[in-house]
Amino acid sequence: MEGQAKKFKIMYMLFGLLGTGLIVATYFLPVWWVALQSIQYPKAMYPKGIRIEFKYDGVYNGCKGVREREELAMDAGANCLIEMNKINHFIGMYPIVQGVNDVDELGNHVKYPVYAGDSIPADKIPAQLKVLDQIMRNAKLAFGVLAILGLLFVFIDKKKLSIAAIITALAPIYFLLIYVFYLYWYGHHLGLHGGGAFNGIKPFMPTVFGEGKVAQFTTMSYPYIGFFIGIVGMVLLFLAIGFKGKYLKLKK
Numbered sequence: 001m002e003g004q005a006k007k008f009k010i011m012y013m014l015f016g017l018l019g020t021g022l023i024v025a026t027y028f029l030p031v032w033w034v035a036l037q038s039i040q041y042p043k044a045m046y047p048k049g050i051r052i053e054f055k056y057d058g059v060y061n062g063c064k065g066v067r068e069r070e071e072l073a074m075d076a077g078a079n080c081l082i083e084m085n086k087i088n089h090f091i092g093m094y095p096i097v098q099g100v101n102d103v104d105e106l107g108n109h110v111k112y113p114v115y116a117g118d119s120i121p122a123d124k125i126p127a128q129l130k131v132l133d134q135i136m137r138n139a140k141l142a143f144g145v146l147a148i149l150g151l152l153f154v155f156i157d158k159k160k161l162s163i164a165a166i167i168t169a170l171a172p173i174y175f176l177l178i179y180v181f182y183l184y185w186y187g188h189h190l191g192l193h194g195g196g197a198f199n200g201i202k203p204f205m206p207t208v209f210g211e212g213k214v215a216q217f218t219t220m221s222y223p224y225i226g227f228f229i230g231i232v233g234m235v236l237l238f239l240a241i242g243f244k245g246k247y248l249k250l251k252k
Contacts, residue, residue, distance in 0.1 A: 005250035012243035013154050015236045016165065020150030022233030023171045027056050027143040029226030031175055035062070036084060036217045050080045050087065053224065056139040056175065058099030091201045091215070092190035097129050099136025128185055135178065146171060150237070159248050162241045169237035172230035180208055 035049035043049075051062030063080035085096050149164035188203040204214065207221045 002250075005247055008243050008247035008250065012240045012247055015240035015243060016150065016154040019165075019233045019236030019240055020147060020154065020168055022229050022236065023150065023168055024143055024147045026171065026226040026230040026233070027139065029229065030055050030060070030062075030224045031172070031226035031230070032179060033062055033220075033222060033224045034084075035220045036087060036214075037220070038217045046080070049218075049220065050084050052081050052084055052096070054175075054179065055099075055226065056136070056143070058101035058136050059096055060101055087217070088186075089192065092192045093186055094126065094129060094189060094192050097132045097136065099133060099139070126189070128182075132178075132182055143171075153237075153240070153244075157248065157251070159245065162244065165237045165241050169234040172227055172234060175227070175230075183208060 030053040032054040033051060034054070035051035037043075037046075037049035041050055046063060048062065053060045053062040059081060061079045061081040063083075081096065081098070088094075088096070146168045150168040153161045153165040153168070183206045187206045190201060190203060201215065206212070206214070207219045209221055209223075212219045212221075
């Protein structure tokens with residue numbers, strides 16, 4: 001019985017450490033990507049379309065290293081974050097919130113929030129976007145807390161600390177909920193140019209997963225490496241919770 005308890009303890013600690021480590025690692029990785037494709041953006045120039053990548057701390061250019069039009073020429077390639085923001089601008093959609101990736105069109109970091117090269121006066125920024133900006137800017141702190149919770153679960157033999165593991169494990173679900181909410185918000189607030197939908201585009205729900213169509217653009221939205229790693233981390237942590245429960249039961 002003692003040998004079996006020791007086995008379960010080793011398993012829960014190993015799975016708990018691995019799961020927590022993978023969850024924390026996702027902070028540094030792109031979690032989701034979105035791309036727009038149309039005839040005006042040929043694949044020879046934009047092989048991945050007008051693509052942006054989402055991380056927990058901000059939204060980033062996803063077109064590094066591709067050929068670009070002369071007016072978009074940059075050392076790192078076309079800045080599709082700026083290009084997508086310009087596309088969104090035409091249908092009255094608010095600028096993309098960049099979080100800690102608050103750089104201007106020249107790639108210079110600035111001390112005030114810039115939304116993909118299209119800043120708007122602070123008093124005109126909707127409260128919901130200010131909240132999103134703060135979520136992204138405080139993601140590092142949040143992941144620090146998740147790391148601590150995961151370690152408390154691993155190193156303290158108390159069943160009630162399983163809740164700490166659950167809170168850490170659900171990190172990719174938090175991302176997905178925020179992502180879906182703000183897709184809906186952006187698609188239903190096309191009032192950047194002054195109230196209501198713009199140019200005949202009715203409020204819509206942007207594509208969450210898969211391919212869709214908006215005006216002449218094909219839209220694509222898919223999970224990326226960080227999300228998959230987060231799911232693996234989540235599974236490992238839930239397995240660790242099960243192993244810890246068996247260990248504590250045998251330990252009595």
